Amino acid sequence: MEFSFIGKSHLRVDGKEKITGSAKFVDDLDFGANLLYAEIVESPHAHALIVDIDISTALASPGVIKVITGKDFPYRFGLYMQDRYIFACERVRFVGEQVAAVIARDPVSAKRAAKLVRVKYQPLPAILNVEDALAAETTLLHPELENYQHVPWFFPAAGTNIAHLRKIRKHDAIDAIDAIDDTDAMFADADLVLEDRYTVPRYAHCAIECHGAIGLYDHAKRLTIWSASQSPHTQRNLFAQALAPLGLTHKDVRVIAPCVGGGFGGKAGVSMEILAAALATTVPGRPVKILWSRAQEFYNTYQRPGVVATIKMGVKRDGTITALEQNLYWDSGAYVEYGSNVVNAAGLSATGPYRIEKVKINSYAIYTNLPPGGPYRGFGYSEFIFGLESHINEVAKRLQIDPILLRKRNAIREGDQLAYGAKMNTNGLIEAIEKVEQEMDKMDKMDKIRPHSHPHSLSQSSNRCYGKGFALFWKAPAMPPNASSSAIIKFNEDASINILVSAVELGQGFFTVMAQIAAEVLQISMDKIRVETPDTDRNPYEWQTVASHITWSTGNAVFKAATDIRDQIFTLISREFQKDVKDVSDLYLFEESVRSHSNPHFKVAYQDFVISGISMPDGTFRGGPLLGRGSFMPEFSTAISDPETGQGGKPNVHYTVGASAAMIEIDKESGKITIPKVVLAIDCGKAINPQLVQGQVYGGMLQGLATVLYENMHFDESGRQLNANFTDYKIPTTLDIPEEIVAIIVESAQKDGPFGARGMGEHTMIPAAPIIANAVEDALGIRIRSMPITAEKIVAALKHNLNRDLGPEPYEPYEPYPRTEPRPLSEEALAAPIISGQ
Amino acid sequence: MNKIEFMLNGEKIEVWANAHKTLLELLREDLGIKSPKCGCDLGDCGACTVFLDGKSVRSCLILVPEVNGCDVVTLEGIMRPNLTKLQQFFLDHNSFQCGFCAPGMVLSATELLQKNPTPTLEEIKEGLSGNLCRCTGYTPIINAVADAVATTVATTINE
Incomplete structure (x- = not known):
């Protein structure tokens, strides 16, 4: 089908305001001379009881208006599980947690006074890793876990540090599902069983704009919050719920989100913003601003949780995967009100994009005394895909099958049963694999790698060697089944339109995509469309700007709103121009006017009626200001399933899939990796704006490459983060980018998406870790099972391999988990011919 | 004071x-x-x-x-009041996403081209390496500057 606006790389509708510095971020807003500033008092302990807080000295400090502690707001809140307070009450659970806040006339006075708040603690043992959290005689972080309210599809284990356990038990022969818990039976028909362990540390989002919020509680008891947020409506909901004891209802709470300077999940849900909401209520009539420093941005917002993954895979000699067992132990941090859904999402999808007969998955959300784990671009998938896609290469190596062929043989197809029983959606996975393979063939011909210093020989004289790595990826939006979107479109006098939605323009380009969708339906040029930043009082409901669901979900709402307004136009015009046109079906829209199929001379320009109404010969007018509305909810989705097997629900609306590969160059002396080329093919259903899709590939891939090559959070033995700044936590600069990134768009239409589109924003970082890990293995014959794969780690591994007889040092410290040896192939299996090709 | x-x-x-x-x-x-x-x-x-x-x-x-x-x-202060030529290249390349780093990046790129109107790709990367951007992967930013350089060179030759 020929489109006028869809599938075209239109310039961003917000390009000019960003390029000129006109875009207003939350800290750019002015609040006048009455503005107050808040500074928090932070816990120095990872785990302690609060014995006493003495605020008297701080209160007497110059410029101080109020000092607030947990006693002032003893209210729990949380997105999926209400496990935290606005300020720590009775107990602190991570270093940096807010214990109190000082409100003062200026930031310097607030900071000075915050140091004068005296808090007496009784330290408790700090639990800093999942092993300690699960130990028999451990310390409980949340003794009241069983009393916490949570969504019905979470399963906390009272009396433990397990906040949620997502279990999946699948056997294609449904009667045999009980056999899945008997691990030996599950793997009985496999020719090869390989078991391993992979670890992923914590990471930081590092949006360049830090979190910030301003709260104003006016004397009429209206609470307005301006926040750098991905989730204005969810924030309003949680603020209204948490502060309901003060008499606030949803209509009294308003959240305004201006331009947001990057999110990546970090600004989803509610974190520090609730402080602005709560503090504002203590100083009626005066706005209160709270801004996070870069250090706080690291240790007191959500972090990407770490994970220890054990993977056991059974395969047939021909490469068919027969069984997969995965245990994912998530270091979910001090509070899991949002992060437990990362654990849930990963548990549902930890098979990766493969068709597997027998599946056993346990995904554990584990409380630790580290900052709260939460949403981060990829939402758990980047983490388990590192292990899974590394492991598949190891399996292929032992079967002596090409790893890409092994993947093709098991790649999931439309209609295949997912791990939780629902059916897989339409997808172009095979096409994506083949397109990436074509690019990989070109890699072999790249000038710089000739002569190809091939792998595995550590004695080769050259210090440089090259490797290629390949991986698949997939991801579904992780949302409550009723996560929904809505849109309003209103015409202006000149037939320009405003689109009111409450998704957030984080940079992903959704403003432009929404404008293109409306432009296509209404045949209005892009420069006559403005998309508004959200204000919960004025813009209609949106769940959150997360899960890569906006193009699909909000896009559907905008499509419906535009269709609604188009239908109103047709009804009005066919009624008032009965002599000129046949009926509604005779009409179409073209170049900002209404036309008729049967009457080529008929043309009514939008601007002649969309506000003013149609001017009649008798001086009256017909019609009136046109307004379109659209709502979208995935009514087929349900999160209810059997808690023991995960079977029976449809928790995921659809998956976006793809394939990726990298060519790397390693300097064996320094261990440094450089990347001549990366390829990523993704099936986004329909690329509404191909250049924006490409932009997500460039940005997401680099963010992912940084997680595998050098980013890493370091904590000391007391749980304090050691590198909470950009000097010590390195994020990539222009000097760290791959020499070439090839973005390939595959379009296998999503039937319920706007023009066939599905989301793709998060996905582009998901395969980055395994393509590098597999390329390192290809180049050096070394499998590194813990992220990040730093230069130091490569050099240590090379030294170890050269000096095997010297024992496990120095490689061992990087592999802290005992690994079982792979079960050898049976005699019969070895005798069987390898079936190759397909 | x-x-x-x-x-x-x-x-x-x-x-x-x-x-x-x-x-x-x-x-x-x-x-x-x-x-x-x-x-x-x-x-x-x-x-x-x-x-x-x-x-x-x-x-x-x-x-x-x-x-x-x-x-x-x-x-x-560099717009008087219209976009500079370099800003127009950034606009045409959809160079920025969230835009938070854009003001700093535009100034660094402006300085780079003032000092060296014909930088190589490596010099462009070096010149912008002090400005962090988390969204774009830098590629569309570098491409815009490279395009600006190429266009300027072509224009000069044509003149």
């Missing part, structure tokens, strides 16, 4: 300010110039880049007394 006089975007400014105040705070809080952003307050990210006597500096690392008698130019 110290009395400070300096030129800001071609306009003479006289302010009384505390000596511990940074140029970034002065610009944003007292003078309403919002294009320089605070991303780290430690000189790491480059979002607060401004020109001080023609050279790019991190305004979060400059104390107000240091600018006495100096010439300060922010992104607001």
Whole structure:
């Protein structure tokens, strides 16, 4: 089908305001001379009881208006599980947690006074890793876990540090599902069983704009919050719920989100913003601003949780995967009100994009005394895909099958049963694999790698060697089944339109995509469309700007709103121009006017009626200001399933899939990796704006490459983060980018998406870790099972391999988990011919 | 409080300010110039880049007394009032996503081309390496500058 606006790389509708510095971020807003500033008092302990807080000295400090502690707001809140307070009450659970806040006339006075708040603690043992959290005689972080309210599809284990356990038990022969818990039976028909362990540390989002919020509680008891947020409506909901004891209802709470300077999940849900909401209520009539420093941005917002993954895979000699067992132990941090859904999402999808007969998955959300784990671009998938896609290469190596062929043989197809029983959606996975393979063939011909210093020989004289790595990826939006979107479109006098939605323009380009969708339906040029930043009082409901669901979900709402307004136009015009046109079906829209199929001379320009109404010969007018509305909810989705097997629900609306590969160059002396080329093919259903899709590939891939090559959070033995700044936590600069990134768009239409589109924003970082890990293995014959794969780690591994007889040092410290040896192939299996090709 | 006089975007400014105040705070809080952003307050990210006597500096690392008698130019000051040619290239390449780093990045790129109108790709990367961007992967930013350089070179040859 020929489109006028869809599938075209239109310039961003917000390009000019960003390029000129006109875009207003939350800290750019002015609040006048009455503005107050808040500074928090932070816990120095990872785990302690609060014995006493003495605020008297701080209160007497110059410029101080109020000092607030947990006693002032003893209210729990949380997105999926209400496990935290606005300020720590009775107990602190991570270093940096807010214990109190000082409100003062200026930031310097607030900071000075915050140091004068005296808090007496009784330290408790700090639990800093999942092993300690699960130990028999451990310390409980949340003794009241069983009393916490949570969504019905979470399963906390009272009396433990397990906040949620997502279990999946699948056997294609449904009667045999009980056999899945008997691990030996599950793997009985496999020719090869390989078991391993992979670890992923914590990471930081590092949006360049830090979190910030301003709260104003006016004397009429209206609470307005301006926040750098991905989730204005969810924030309003949680603020209204948490502060309901003060008499606030949803209509009294308003959240305004201006331009947001990057999110990546970090600004989803509610974190520090609730402080602005709560503090504002203590100083009626005066706005209160709270801004996070870069250090706080690291240790007191959500972090990407770490994970220890054990993977056991059974395969047939021909490469068919027969069984997969995965245990994912998530270091979910001090509070899991949002992060437990990362654990849930990963548990549902930890098979990766493969068709597997027998599946056993346990995904554990584990409380630790580290900052709260939460949403981060990829939402758990980047983490388990590192292990899974590394492991598949190891399996292929032992079967002596090409790893890409092994993947093709098991790649999931439309209609295949997912791990939780629902059916897989339409997808172009095979096409994506083949397109990436074509690019990989070109890699072999790249000038710089000739002569190809091939792998595995550590004695080769050259210090440089090259490797290629390949991986698949997939991801579904992780949302409550009723996560929904809505849109309003209103015409202006000149037939320009405003689109009111409450998704957030984080940079992903959704403003432009929404404008293109409306432009296509209404045949209005892009420069006559403005998309508004959200204000919960004025813009209609949106769940959150997360899960890569906006193009699909909000896009559907905008499509419906535009269709609604188009239908109103047709009804009005066919009624008032009965002599000129046949009926509604005779009409179409073209170049900002209404036309008729049967009457080529008929043309009514939008601007002649969309506000003013149609001017009649008798001086009256017909019609009136046109307004379109659209709502979208995935009514087929349900999160209810059997808690023991995960079977029976449809928790995921659809998956976006793809394939990726990298060519790397390693300097064996320094261990440094450089990347001549990366390829990523993704099936986004329909690329509404191909250049924006490409932009997500460039940005997401680099963010992912940084997680595998050098980013890493370091904590000391007391749980304090050691590198909470950009000097010590390195994020990539222009000097760290791959020499070439090839973005390939595959379009296998999503039937319920706007023009066939599905989301793709998060996905582009998901395969980055395994393509590098597999390329390192290809180049050096070394499998590194813990992220990040730093230069130091490569050099240590090379030294170890050269000096095997010297024992496990120095490689061992990087592999802290005992690994079982792979079960050898049976005699019969070895005798069987390898079936190759397909 | 110290009395400070300096030129800001071609306009003479006289302010009384505390000596511990940074140029970034002065610009944003007292003078309403919002294009320089605070991303780290430690000189790491480059979002607060401004020109001080023609050279790019991190305004979060400059104390107000240091600018006495100096010439300060922010992104607001390089547009008169239209987009510069370089900004137009950034616009045409959809170079930015969230846009928070854009003011600093535009100034660094402007300085780069002022110093060296025909940088190589490596020189472009080097010239922009002090400005962090988390969204774009830098490729569309580098491409815009490279395109600006190529176009300028082509125009010069044609002339």
